[in-house]
Amino acid sequence: MSYSKKQITKAGKILLTSKSIEERNAALELINIWRSNHLHPLNVMKNSLLRLLNQNKIEPLIVSQRLKRLTSIEYKLDLNESMGLGGMQDIGGYRAVVKDTKDLFKLKRLLEKNTNNHTLKRTVDYVHSPKPSGYRSIHFIYDYNSKSEKYKGLQLELQIRTKLQHNWATAVETAGILTKTSLKSSQGPDEWLYFFKIVSSLFAIKEKLPVLQEHTKLSMEELMVECSNCTVKLNIIDILKALRISAKQIEIDKFNGDYYLININLLKKFVHITTFKKSDFESASEEYLNLEKTIKDNENAVVLVAASSIKSLKKAYPSYFLDTSEFISALERINDNCKRLNLTNSYK
Numbered sequence: 001m002s003y004s005k006k007q008i009t010k011a012g013k014i015l016l017t018s019k020s021i022e023e024r025n026a027a028l029e030l031i032n033i034w035r036s037n038h039l040h041p042l043n044v045m046k047n048s049l050l051r052l053l054n055q056n057k058i059e060p061l062i063v064s065q066r067l068k069r070l071t072s073i074e075y076k077l078d079l080n081e082s083m084g085l086g087g088m089q090d091i092g093g094y095r096a097v098v099k100d101t102k103d104l105f106k107l108k109r110l111l112e113k114n115t116n117n118h119t120l121k122r123t124v125d126y127v128h129s130p131k132p133s134g135y136r137s138i139h140f141i142y143d144y145n146s147k148s149e150k151y152k153g154l155q156l157e158l159q160i161r162t163k164l165q166h167n168w169a170t171a172v173e174t175a176g177i178l179t180k181t182s183l184k185s186s187q188g189p190d191e192w193l194y195f196f197k198i199v200s201s202l203f204a205i206k207e208k209l210p211v212l213q214e215h216t217k218l219s220m221e222e223l224m225v226e227c228s229n230c231t232v233k234l235n236i237i238d239i240l241k242a243l244r245i246s247a248k249q250i251e252i253d254k255f256n257g258d259y260y261l262i263n264i265n266l267l268k269k270f271v272h273i274t275t276f277k278k279s280d281f282e283s284a285s286e287e288y289l290n291l292e293k294t295i296k297d298n299e300n301a302v303v304l305v306a307a308s309s310i311k312s313l314k315k316a317y318p319s320y321f322l323d324t325s326e327f328i329s330a331l332e333r334i335n336d337n338c339k340r341l342n343l344t345n346s347y348k
Contacts, residue, residue: 002152003034004086005087006086008030008031012077012086014027015073015085016074028070028289032288032289035091036282038067038091038154038156039092041092041144041151041156042094044144045116046063050063056106056107056110058106060097061166062097062316064306065092065093065095067091067093067305069302070292073088073091087155089141090156091154092155093156095160097161097162097316098160100207101127101209104161104162107160108123111140117145118143120141121141123138123140126138133200134196134212136165136204138159139157139158140157140159142158163326164206167330168327169184169319170327171199171324171327174243175192175196175240201218224334240324240328244324257275257276257277259276259281260274260307260310261273261284261303261304263295263301263302264300264302264322271320273310284304
């Protein structure tokens, strides 16, 4: 079933403004069918990306895909009043994480030349021109070409980033759950926003990329001191460690499927996973919507993602397991270097 952008945009407005349960439910059903229509194009585009990587001997650390959560859709619409749901570019999103900037820029060049008969609308380079929050990644926005009206013209977003940039983004999303704000959209406590900006610039120095404009007059040592001070003042390492959900039992349990419906209980720090075969994606989509209707935003999070195994799922989406292990290790190294170099604590 296909819908026009006008129909989808109207449903999005109803979702935000209507007080009628019947109207909202009808809008949700339409939005969910339209959102589910992105699954097939996502599979096609992800497989095309995997072939491109293999042909050019780029070994990705992660390749994953997901459908945007309803709470994220509502938040983005609320934040951007002029944006219509029909024009939202990342309902269907897929991602590649590579080892370093060498592989990142090689992949960028390849993608700009190879659209695989799909229309590359634009490329946004947040690596050389990061967002004010410090976010770094390169985004490719595609229009999907298909003979089927169901899929024709659907927009998909590919994000490519390095491992270090991915660790930063994971920590921001996890801390956003803690602060109950969208830190990645520069919304939230000033001290947390300041901390992640500092870390973004430190990671940029390590990758030989431009620091944030506001940090151009600071030396690496000064940034390290600021990072260390913020880490201590906000007790960031202990907080992130406490948030981390143990996934040992999840890895032991047998999960076989193509789609994973993840229901995160933020209060109990517990993850419940339901698996679905590729042929059951309609059932998965319906269950996804049913859960989204019942969850409390600051107590639960639900997402439907595709993955080849539970291990690859955890690797691709560590924030869904509140796992910031690699980011914590980076902070500990920065703290150790500050002590080793006897850098002065200049926090005021």
